[in-house]
Amino acid sequence: MQNKKCDTLEAALERLTDDAIILVGGFGIAGVPEILIEGVCDRGLRGLTIVANNSGTHETGIARLLAEGCVGKIICSFPWAVESFVFKEMYEAGKVDLEVVPQGTLAERLRTAGAGLGGFLTPTAVGTELGAGKPVHEIDGKEYVLERPLRGDFALIKAREVDGRGNLTYRMAARNFNPVMAMAADYTIVEAATEVPVGALDPETIVTPGVFVDCYYVAGPYTPGKEGGPYS
Amino acid sequence: MSERLSRDQIAARVALELEDGWLVNLGIGMPTLTVNYIPEGRDILFHSENGIIGMGPKPAREEDIDPDLMSAGKGPVxxxxxxxxxxxxxxFAVARGGRLDAAVLGAFQVAVNGDLANWKLPTxxxxxxxxxxDIAAGAKRVFAMMTHTAKDGEPKIxxxxxxxxxxxxxxxxxxxDMAVVAVTPEGYVLEEVAPGFSAEDVQAATGAPLAVPDDLKTIAA
Structure with missing residues (x-):
């Protein structure tokens, strides 16, 4: 059996390079792979494109990546939250580019990439600024915008449990973008709380099968995101 | 001068509109108040776009707040x-796929053809x-919940x-906070006014003609 376990954070992140497109799971503070992101910060990479729902909150995680000058572009649905003050400052200083994508379109562009499709037609954003310049198709009398797949070089995923094959479970609404991003990257890296033996996970409860996972790092007892804490 | 309805009073009126058995998405901000006013005995399922079907109210005790169980507006649920x-x-398959019986969304402006503006300021x-x-494009019904006029008094309808x-x-x-207005193929129809306001008061605060039916009702507040 292929060994997907990385004993150290450094080993889990060693393939990352400058200018990579990195998909980062999470919504608000739930399901954010904070430990992996901190590890990426320590790599001191440059020119990264970060794809996530938010543009970083408070001063850790994606916000720290921004503050340290690692990020050239953010692709997200909700950049202007009050907690995203680091992003606001960087954007206004012209130090980072922004692409705003409707949240459902963001999820589906990722899923589409993971599913090997060339794009999809969505009613979302027809006639709006965010649909501008995109081909519009009429299907059965209704207008749809053509959206392209969004693939990452890497995905950073937060899971609750992992087994040796990389099968994953999640916790509550910390699932959010994680399963979709796990399938949409060339190389998917998981931060899991608990490692269990192969065969210990009920196959009916596995949300992300290990086929979408390239390596995992066991980060220790599960800590949900906590405002102001190390996971915020 | 009559008092406009409070945010909670608008929420209470919106809640009456949600029917038993519906799946409903509540937008960030004022719409989230609606959950507190659902009439007893109505089984309404709330969808939160961050992946929750069957979202319930804020936990009663502080210690039951779970950071993995938050609404799309990042509040504990x-x-x-x-x-x-x-x-x-x-x-978002739920949202775009027509499963939402209604979405209650905040708004900057609504146009007479039902066009919605709520995501970005012009400047x-x-x-x-x-x-x-996604939610506005996919829901079966979109209820706009907003103040009748902007802070500078400009009509939002x-x-x-x-x-x-x-x-x-x-x-x-x-x-x-002044009225309930239906958007119909024939134009706006003023269905209800807040207590103390006349149809003329509402029309004066509205940027398009309102049809006023003979049986104009007053919002129970």
Whole structure:
């Protein structure tokens, strides 16, 4: 059996390079792979494109990546939250580019990439600024915008449990973008709380099968995101 | 001068509109208050776009707040018995796929054809769209919940939008601190007024003609 376990954070992140497109799971503070992101910060990479729902909150995680000058572009649905003050400052200083994508379109562009499709037609954003310049198709009398797949070089995923094959479970609404991003990257890296033996996970409860996972790092007892804490 | 309705009073009126058995998405901000006013005995399932079906109210005790169980507006919530967690692509399949009986969304402006503006100010370089465009485009009914006029007194119920579009022809009804207004193929219909306001008062604060039916009702507040 292929060994997907990385004993150290450094080993889990060693393939990352400058200018990579990195998909980062999470919504608000739930399901954010904070430990992996901190590890990426320590790599001191440059020119990264970060794809996530938010543009970083408070001063850790994606916000720290921004503050340290690692990020050239953010692709997200909700950049202007009050907690995203680091992003606001960087954007206004012209130090980072922004692409705003409707949240459902963001999820589906990722899923589409993971599913090997060339794009999809969505009613979302027809006639709006965010649909501008995109081909519009009429299907059965209704207008749809053509959206392209969004693939990452890497995905950073937060899971609750992992087994040796990389099968994953999640916790509550910390699932959010994680399963979709796990399938949409060339190389998917998981931060899991608990490692269990192969065969210990009920196959009916596995949300992300290990086929979408390239390596995992066991980060220790599960800590949900906590405002102001190390996971915020 | 009559008092306009409070945010909670508007929420109470919107709640009456939600029917037994519906699946409903509540937008960030004022719409989230609606959950507190659902009439006893109505089984309404709330969808939160971050992957919750069956979202319940804020936990009663501080110690039961779970950071993995938050609304799309990032506030602490609960899961009702029989609720489910789904991932983001499925969550928006629910929204776009026509499963939402209603979405209650805040608004900057509504146009007479039902066009909605709620994601970006005209002067802003960019906005936080979140799930607004997907949900507005996909829900069976979109209820706009807003103050009747902007802070400077400008009408928010208008002929055509001057704010950036969120989704075309989606709003079916508007709930404000002055009135309930239906969006129909024939134009706006003033269905209800807040206590103390006349149809003329509401018309004066509205940027397009309102048809006034003979049986104009007063909002129970």
């Amino acid at each position: 609960t899961l009702i018995p029989g609720g489910a967690f789904i991932h983001h692509a499925d969550s 802003a370089k960019s906005g936080s769209v979140g799930g607004a465009m 208008v002929e055509t939008l001057s704010y950036p579009l969120t989704a075309k022809t989606c709003v079916t009804k508007i709930f404000t």
